Amino acid sequence: MIRHAMPLALALSAVLTVLPPPAAALDVDEIGSFHVGGRQVSLSGMPKREVVFTPGAPPITVDPNGDFEVEQMYVQYVRLSNPTAKYPLLLWHGGGLTGVTWETTPDGRPGWQMFFLKQGHSVFVSDAVERGRATWARYPEIFKTEPMFRTKKEAWELFRIGPADSYASRGVLPGQQFPTAAFDQFIKQSTPRWTSTDAATQAAYDALVQKVCPCVVLVHSQGGNFGFTAALNAVDKVKAVVAIEPSGAPDPARVDVARLKSVPHLFVWGDYLDQVPVWQKLMAAPQKYQMALAGAGASAEWLELAKHGIRGNSHMLMMDKNSDQVAGLIQAWLARQGLMR
Amino acid sequence: MIRHAMPLALALSAVLTVLPPPAAALDVDEIGSFHVGGRQVSLSGMPKREVVFTPGAPPITVDPNGDFEVEQMYVQYVRLSNPTAKYPLLLWHGGGLTGVTWETTPDGRPGWQMFFLKQGHSVFVSDAVERGRATWARYPEIFKTEPMFRTKKEAWELFRIGPADSYASRGVLPGQQFPTAAFDQFIKQSTPRWTSTDAATQAAYDALVQKVCPCVVLVHSQGGNFGFTAALNAVDKVKAVVAIEPSGAPDPARVDVARLKSVPHLFVWGDYLDQVPVWQKLMAAPQKYQMALAGAGASAEWLELAKHGIRGNSHMLMMDKNSDQVAGLIQAWLARQGLMR
Numbered sequence: 010m011i012r013h014a015m016p017l018a019l020a021l022s023a024v025l026t027v028l029p030p031p032a033a034a035l036d037v038d039e040i041g042s043f044h045v046g047g048r049q050v051s052l053s054g055m056p057k058r059e060v061v062f063t064p065g066a067p068p069i070t071v072d073p074n075g076d077f078e079v080e081q082m083y084v085q086y087v088r089l090s091n092p093t094a095k096y097p098l099l100l101w102h103g104g105g106l107t108g109v110t111w112e113t114t115p116d117g118r119p120g121w122q123m124f125f126l127k128q129g130h131s132v133f134v135s136d137a138v139e140r141g142r143a144t145w146a147r148y149p150e151i152f153k154t155e156p157m158f159r160t161k162k163e164a165w166e167l168f169r170i171g172p173a174d175s176y177a178s179r180g181v182l183p184g185q186q187f188p189t190a191a192f193d194q195f196i197k198q199s200t201p202r203w204t205s206t207d208a209a210t211q212a213a214y215d216a217l218v219q220k221v222c223p224c225v226v227l228v229h230s231q232g233g234n235f236g237f238t239a240a241l242n243a244v245d246k247v248k249a250v251v252a253i254e255p256s257g258a259p260d261p262a263r264v265d266v267a268r269l270k271s272v273p274h275l276f277v278w279g280d281y282l283d284q285v286p287v288w289q290k291l292m293a294a295p296q297k298y299q300m301a302l303a304g305a306g307a308s309a310e311w312l313e314l315a316k317h318g319i320r321g322n323s324h325m326l327m328m329d330k331n332s333d334q335v336a337g338l339i340q341a342w343l344a345r346q347g348l349m350r
Numbered sequence: 351m352i353r354h355a356m357p358l359a360l361a362l363s364a365v366l367t368v369l370p371p372p373a374a375a376l377d378v379d380e381i382g383s384f385h386v387g388g389r390q391v392s393l394s395g396m397p398k399r400e401v402v403f404t405p406g407a408p409p410i411t412v413d414p415n416g417d418f419e420v421e422q423m424y425v426q427y428v429r430l431s432n433p434t435a436k437y438p439l440l441l442w443h444g445g446g447l448t449g450v451t452w453e454t455t456p457d458g459r460p461g462w463q464m465f466f467l468k469q470g471h472s473v474f475v476s477d478a479v480e481r482g483r484a485t486w487a488r489y490p491e492i493f494k495t496e497p498m499f500r501t502k503k504e505a506w507e508l509f510r511i512g513p514a515d516s517y518a519s520r521g522v523l524p525g526q527q528f529p530t531a532a533f534d535q536f537i538k539q540s541t542p543r544w545t546s547t548d549a550a551t552q553a554a555y556d557a558l559v560q561k562v563c564p565c566v567v568l569v570h571s572q573g574g575n576f577g578f579t580a581a582l583n584a585v586d587k588v589k590a591v592v593a594i595e596p597s598g599a600p601d602p603a604r605v606d607v608a609r610l611k612s613v614p615h616l617f618v619w620g621d622y623l624d625q626v627p628v629w630q631k632l633m634a635a636p637q638k639y640q641m642a643l644a645g646a647g648a649s650a651e652w653l654e655l656a657k658h659g660i661r662g663n664s665h666m667l668m669m670d671k672n673s674d675q676v677a678g679l680i681q682a683w684l685a686r687q688g689l690m691r
Contacts, residue, residue, distance in 0.1 A: 034377050034378060034379055034431045035376075035377075035378040035379075035381070036375050036376075036377065036378075037375060037376040037377075037378045038375055038376075039460065039464065040376070040381070040428060040453075040463065040464060040467070041453060041454035041460065041461075041464065042450060042453040042454050043454060043458070043535075044535065044538035044539065047538055049502075049534070060498060060545055061545065065575075065598045065599070065600075065601060065635045066597055066598045066631070066632055066635065067628075067631045067632075069508075069628065071498060071504070072501065072503075072504075073498075073499065073501070074501070075501030075502060075503045075504070076501060076502040076503065077499060077501065077502065077537075077540075078502075078534055078537045078538045078540070081538040083450065085453070087381060090375045107483050107485075108483070109383060109424065109483050112381075112382060112383040112426070113382035113383050113384060117384070119380065119382065120382075122381065123380065123381060123382070126381070136482075136483070141477075141482055141483040141485070142448050142449075142450050142477070142482040142483055142539075142541075144448075144482070144538075144539070144540065144541040144542070145541075145542065146499075147499055147542075157401060157412060157414075158414065158418060158487075158488055160413065160414070160415070160416030160417060160418065161390075161416060161417040161418065161419075162413075162416045162417065163412070163413075163416070167410075193390070193419060194384075194385065196418075196419045197385035197388055197419045197422040197485075198385065198483075198485070199418075199419070199485065200483075200485040200486075201485070201486065201488075204401055204402065234406075256407055257406045257407045258406070259406075260406060287408075287410065290407070290408045291407055291408075294406045294407065
């Protein structure tokens with residue numbers, strides 16, 4: 010329990026350089042969690058059942074009818090005692106995944122949650138509506154569609170680990186940075202998703218922003234749309250948006266991007282985008298959105314890593330072997346936006 | 351990022367007293383997570399579908415057939431830089447719930463994860479197979495039964511917040527310690543459960559013990575059976591079992607409890623046990639197990655809090671208003687077993 014004072018030289022260098030050496034340990038004020046958003050739903054008319062819940066325990070009559078809480082999201086925070094970032098950093102995951110995206114990488118290295126904590130950010134990691142600890146609701150009674158389960162093949166190819174039809178042979182794109190030996194470990198994070206819950210998910214994210222921001226929002230993939238929209242819905246609360254391979258974006262003809270003039274946006278892309286055709290399609294909406302932001306006078310940087318000599322990144326950049334390097338570029342960008350103390 | 355040295359007097363008192371004052375902040379070496387256990391399952395013969403995953407994005411053809419990882423569990427750890435407990439503490443949740451059980455209480459106070467961290471334990475919080483970030487598998491193709499969804503009424507009455515048929519009026523048992531105003535917030539933690547996954551769940555817990563122990567295991571409700579069995583399966587690895595209202599236990603006629611001679615067990619019970627008849631039935635197996643342990647010469651304490659003047663506890667003791675008091679008794683018991691440095 011005895012904590013050691015940081016040497017003076019290290020403390021000074023943390024002030025004087027753009028990207029300080031990470032803290033050796035974290036001085037944590039509180040680790041905690043909460044659910045936000047959601048509503049009560051009442052079901053009726055379904056038959057009762059007798060169920061043995063624990064082996065050896067007597068059966069319990071279960072009436073499936075009644076009241077439930079649905080469409081909330083789960084948020085876990087690590088608050089530092091002395092953050093050096095001006096605002097907490099919110100990490101929002103992509104489709105078919107949970108907040109685990111940001112934790113330890115599948116091959117066991119510290120993930121971006123730890124990276125940004127060590128760079129002085131209090132970090133909020135969330136599970137969106139229907140995912141992970143947010144929990145999910147009965148379908149079709151409450152959620153209106155069936156859940157989707159992503160296959161290993163889809164993840165291998167859609168996430169640009171290997172090219173089309175490479176899964177069976179575990180073929181990889183040349184120079185691949187994803188830790189392919191830990192692919193099965195990564196897939197254990199996969200979770201079912203619905204395609205009918207976007208409005209509830211956005212509402213919960215918006216409620217989260219109202220509860221804990223001002224903040225910086227860092228999103229991945231499916232989280233892109235939710236993060237861009239959350240910023241549009243709370244321009245005073247969201248101080249910057251970092252979008253890691255956003256799979257969609259609002260149509261600038263339907264939203265007022267000029268409202269985001271003082272909210273810098275950074276778009277980060279990995280490698281092989283022209284080798285997996287679906288990504289050319291998926292990039293179109295984010296690119297249009299970035300150009301509209303820039304046209305409206307907002308700071309909107311478009312960073313294709315491979316064009317700057319950083320090659321081999323899959324869709325899961327925060328798990329790739331060079332994940333710290335990519336996070337370091339984001340950290341430097343955040344510092345350039347004046348978001349560090 | 352600058353950490354402050356603990357005053358000498360405080361450091362000394364931490365050594366000299368049974369229950370030291372909690373640390374003001376945590377000196378955290380690493381926060382991380384992993385999945386453990388599970389297996390690959392391959393599905394075939396189901397039709398393809400076209401799905402739009404992100405609004406504005408093009409539809410993607412989804413082939414539901416393929417390989418999946420199933421029956422893994424999720425584990426998140428907070429490792430202290432200088433733990434004062436000899437072994438990490440594993441917190442295993444009950445039925446229809448996840449590791450969120452141990453985090454911030456529904457009314458916003460620090461939960462047992464923080465309590466035991468501040469008492470010097472590195473803490474591992476897990477989501478069992480099928481729950482939370484462990485994720486779940488397609489049924490009936492992989493999981494063989496349908497999921498169960500707990501109603502608010504069942505939780506209100508089974509968890510001894512109110513007596514039978516009190517939910518509609520939100521009637522409470524006299525002296526109730528559960529933070530009833532935050533009941534809906536608590537229910538947002540509820541998650542579907544299956545009754546056909548016990549063997550997979552036990553296998554994953556056993557794999558967890560092999561991966562991270564020696565350790566102390568603290569279980570709640572449905573977690574009781576899993577924890578007792580995990581100790582039987584790894585008597586060299588599990589250094590103590592704390593069972594909070596276990597809803598079941600192995601039949602001592604079928605297991606060799608004498609193997610647990612050097613593994614102390616503590617059974618902790620809340621109030622109102624005679625006022626909710628199902629609990630008289632649910633307590634029978636744990637009581638038989640505790641008596642068998644004691645008969646075999648093991649340390650096996652049976653602590654009904656209400657018989658010692660601590661009244662008003664629901665089934666969710668770790669969320670009750672006196673949760674720190676109950677945790678303090680457990681901490682003192684752990685210290686008496688020689689499990690603190």
